[in-house]
Structure formats: structure tokens, C-alpha cells
Amino acid sequence: EADAVCQDYSNINAPTRAFRLIHAGLRQQFASRFGIFAGLCQAAEVYFVTEVASLFTGASYGCLPTMADNFEINVFPLAALGVQADCELSPRLMLRASVYNGCAAGTLREQFRFRPGADGVLHLGSLTYTTGRGGRPTPFPNIVQLGWNVGNHPAEAGRKHTQFGFWLTGEQWLGALAGWQLTGAATFSFECHDSPSAKHYWNAALAVQPPRREDVRIALGLGRACYRDAHETAIELNAQWPVARWLSVQPAIHLMRTNGREQVAALLRLNCSLP
Numbered sequence: 001e002a003d004a005v006c007q008d009y010s011n012i013n014a015p016t017r018a019f020r021l022i023h024a025g026l027r028q029q030f031a032s033r034f035g036i037f038a039g040l041c042q043a044a045e046v047y048f049v050t051e052v053a054s055l056f057t058g059a060s061y062g063c064l065p066t067m068a069d070n071f072e073i074n075v076f077p078l079a080a081l082g083v084q085a086d087c088e089l090s091p092r093l094m095l096r097a098s099v100y101n102g103c104a105a106g107t108l109r110e111q112f113r114f115r116p117g118a119d120g121v122l123h124l125g126s127l128t129y130t131t132g133r134g135g136r137p138t139p140f141p142n143i144v145q146l147g148w149n150v151g152n153h154p155a156e157a158g159r160k161h162t163q164f165g166f167w168l169t170g171e172q173w174l175g176a177l178a179g180w181q182l183t184g185a186a187t188f189s190f191e192c193h194d195s196p197s198a199k200h201y202w203n204a205a206l207a208v209q210p211p212r213r214e215d216v217r218i219a220l221g222l223g224r225a226c227y228r229d230a231h232e233t234a235i236e237l238n239a240q241w242p243v244a245r246w247l248s249v250q251p252a253i254h255l256m257r258t259n260g261r262e263q264v265a266a267l268l269r270l271n272c273s274l275p
Contacts, residue, residue: 005232005256005258005263006065007058007065009265009267010057011057011062012076017106022040025037032088033088034087035085036086038082040079040080041079041084041098042078043075043100044076047126048063051139051141053205055207055240056205056219056221056238057236057250060201060234061221062075064201067149069197069227070198071102072102073122074101077106078104079106079111080100080104080111080122081101082098092132093129094130095126095127096125096126096128098125099122099123100121101116101121102119102154103119103120118154120154121152122152123149124147126146126148128145129143139214140173140183140207142173143171144168145167145168145169146167147168148165148167149164149167150162150164151163161194161196163192163194165189166189167188168188169185169186170185170187180211182207184205184206186204186205189201197228202223203223205221205222206219206221215242217239218238219238219239230259231259232257232258233256233257235254236253237253238252246272249268251266251269253265254266254267
């Protein structure tokens, strides 16, 4: 049996359950530039899962360790009641802000509650600048995103712990090499005040699209997380290869080095898209 790692190998790491509700609420659009959603929701799809990050199977690309390991944050399989607002400041500049219940949950009995006094609250926000897509036929837009988090949540001895931090993400088309489209990405995140677990994290990634195969993706990522009692480097190499119009296979290899101890894991994921 493999020793424990700090970052999970898979971003699908939920225990088996017949039914999960992760999104339910109402959205109102005002004019064409401002929208607000209220209800049960998840933070990952709004803030962390960019187009390049979505290629990876490792958990840190779905939610940064500085938030996943320091907060009871509403990322899969957990959800929380909250309010999400977005404002298009210009055709290229998007401002987002959210307030969630401080303790996310995975069961209907616990999800539909908003208790700042007992659970605390979590605020996330981001400012994203999109410059459009790079060379053709690459599917990835060029973006720069500055995000921030402020959280107040329960800690030991019945007291609350407040902390804040930020992250910075960039994704940029690098060019074409013999027809292969190359896109680079990088993220840095930091918790500024007495983080109980992960203190800072960074990753660098390369997404590759072969010539004449717009449906194939190859991704290589390197990330490093620093915790209060550990440091861990994670490398992932994966590919998405369609075998039918509705089905693709995604083999992945992970290398984790935790406090000098190395582990290797292989993963095979099936991605199914129903019409």
C-alpha cells in the first residue's frame, strides 16, 4: 500500500455515494455585463479550473492546496450555500466575487445551511484578463488571473481562525513547432497569515496539441507545495485520446516526492460526453 501524500493523485477523490447534489440555485442576469447566482454551488468551476488546468487529473489543479488544505472549501465532492457575482468590466476584463458558508458539506442534510456564527464564511474573488486565443488551431485562450481569498472558519478549542491569501495564474500560447501547438501555464499561491496547513504552492505546465489532431491533448505539469510540516513536488504527464465521438481515454503518470520519499502512480480515466 502506498504511503500517504499531501496532494491527491486524482481530483475525483470522493467516497462512493449513490447521489450528490453539487449545484442548485437561481441566476439573474442584469443587462449584459452583470450576473449574480445564489444557492448551492462550487468554487472550483468559477475560480480554479481554467482550460489548461482542466487537462490534469491531479487534485492541485482543481483546487490549489493553499485553499483545499486550509479551508473546508466547496470543491467536488463538497458544495456550500453562497452568492456568486460576476461583472464584465470590459470585453477582456472580468471581475468575480463570492461569499460561501465556511464549512462545505457533501450530504443534503448539511448542505443547505448558512451559519456564519458556527461555520464561518469564505470569500473568494478574482480579476481575469483574457487576450483571446493564440495560434490556430490551439483551443486555449491567453489569460492572466489575480485571485484572493479571506476565510473565517472553526478551529480547535471552539475558536475561529481567520486567514487570507492570493493566487496568480497565467496561460499563454507559446507558438507552433513543426505543427505542434504549445501553450504554457503557471500558477503561484500564498497564504499570508498563519496557515494551518499549506503555506504556498506553485506549478508550471505545458499543454501540447499535435498537428492535424484538434481532439488530442498532451499535458505535462510540475508543482510544488510547502506545508507546515512537509514539502512535496508533484509531476504529472497525461494524454487525452478520443476513441469515439463520445468517449476518450486519459492515461496519466504521477511522480510524487514528499520529504525526500518518492512514489509513482499510474491512472487511467475514461471521459464520456453524452449528447
